Amino acid sequence: MGTDVGPDNPAQRRVEAVLAEVVGRGAETGVQVAAWHDGEVVVDAWAGSADVAEGRPMGPDTLVQAWSTGKGVAATLVAVLVDRGVLAYEAPVARYWPEFGAAGKERVTLGQVLSHTAGLPQLPPEVTPERLLDLRGSADWLAGQPPRWEPGAGPGYHAWTYGLLLAELLRRATGRTCDRLLREELAEPLGVGDELLFHVPDRLLGRLATCYDGGWADRLERMPADGPFTVAVPRGVRPVAALADRADFRRTALPANGVMTARAVARMYAALACGGELDGVRLLSATTVTAATTGRASGVDRILGVPLTMGRGFVVGDRATVPVRPRGGFGTSGSGGSTALADPAHRFAFALVKNRMTVPGLDARLAGEVRTALGITDR
Structure with missing residues (x-):
């Protein structure tokens, strides 16, 4: 010790x-x-x-x-990028990631993703570690999903999808990986x-x-x-x-x-x-x-x-x-x-x-x- x-x-x-x-x-x-x-x-x-x-x-x-x-670390990283004008909390995710704006998600914002109110906590029931860790494939799947509740209507913990959504959004917005x-x-x-x-x-x-x-x-x-x-x-x-x-x-x-x-x-x-x-x-x-x-x-x-x-x-x-x-x-x-x-x-x-x-x-x-x-x- x-x-x-x-x-x-x-x-x-x-x-x-x-x-x-x-x-x-x-x-x-x-x-x-x-x-x-x-x-x-x-x-x-x-x-x-x-x-x-x-x-x-x-x-x-x-x-x-x-x-x-690590979710707080990711939130701090996003805050740094918001502070520099690279990102905006109230911006729709689709501004950075156009394909995300499907299935009723065109108005979902970065702030809603961060606050776990985007309505997208779900993963495929049969998901495996290998499928989860295919970050691009998982992000594509999420982009095609409708929200499970009205975005912004209240929190629902996005246990894995918080990271999947932020990893893809950051890559699209900056051209750099989250790490x-x-x-x-x-x-x-x-x-x-x-x-x-x-x-x-x-x-x-x-x-x-x-x-x-x-x-x-x-x-x-x-x-x-x-x-x-x-x-x-x-x-x-x-x-x-x-x-x-x-x-x-x-x-x-x-x-x-x-x-x-x-x-x-x-x-x-x-x-x-x-x-x-x-x-x-x-x-x-x-x-x-x-x-x-x-x-x-x-x-x-x-x-x-x-x-x-x-x-x-x-x-x-x-x-x-x-x-x-x-x-x-x-x-x-x-x-x-x-x-x-x-x-x-x-x-x-x-x-x-x-x-x-x-x-x-x-x-x-x-x-x-x-x-x-x-x-x-x-x-």
Whole structure:
């Protein structure tokens, strides 16, 4: 565990103690946690194993499959391009991708895709990993689909299609792939070019943690076969450890997911928490940060069945009994318990990534520990 190089403060010590506990009793395999407050790193901790069979420890630069935590990274990348005038939230997707404007989707906007209100969460029921990872083919299929509800009428989690739609739209609008855009426009300016990714290039595969199941697969197995979640996440492409560890999945840049370190994604959210600028690097204007992170759609999500508020790619606030995000905070969480967020009211950012997929709970516990240690008590 990184006790000899992390900050020396109560927040760091609280996190280190919790990581020692959860790894020590086998509840987690490998974990990274990072937090920023008022433009400074306050937590940088890690513990456990990146790969049990190899005896490879989790380190600060180990890459971890953080699943939908990457949706917030994609939303931030889009915000950067909006800030530069390359994209516009209110523009119809068909402006950039003409074929998309079929089957009643001519008025669906980029903002609606980001806020999960486009009405396009569906995949073919028989979809396989191979078919999902054929990004162009999947995008073509979606372009021909009608919305399942009136676009803009309310949120319905676009689990995989969020990434499929954005990957094709970004390629059409810029002539660059989403992974190249992420590196050039967001990760490299932040100094985390090899730690904030939509996929894992071959040269970085040696730094990737193996993914393990800790009860997450069983939780998904109990989802009703005819329920709305299965429309968005058919059985063949459930986000479980076996999918994460496939070579083709690791190598495919699909911005429904992210591969990252906690310190890299916390650094990104720290910039957002500080109005779009960090360490003298301005990613985007404060105006665009507000436009991206203000709630745009609220209600019971049609796919997840829980109440939430969506901004343009970020979940805003948290209605859970034990919240991860504070009031006014925003971010995204991933299958199996990874999360990242910003709290602009307190210029605070937090990230947790881990390679054992469990029912969430550690994220809220650790975020609460750090906030308490910092004296941030407003939830």
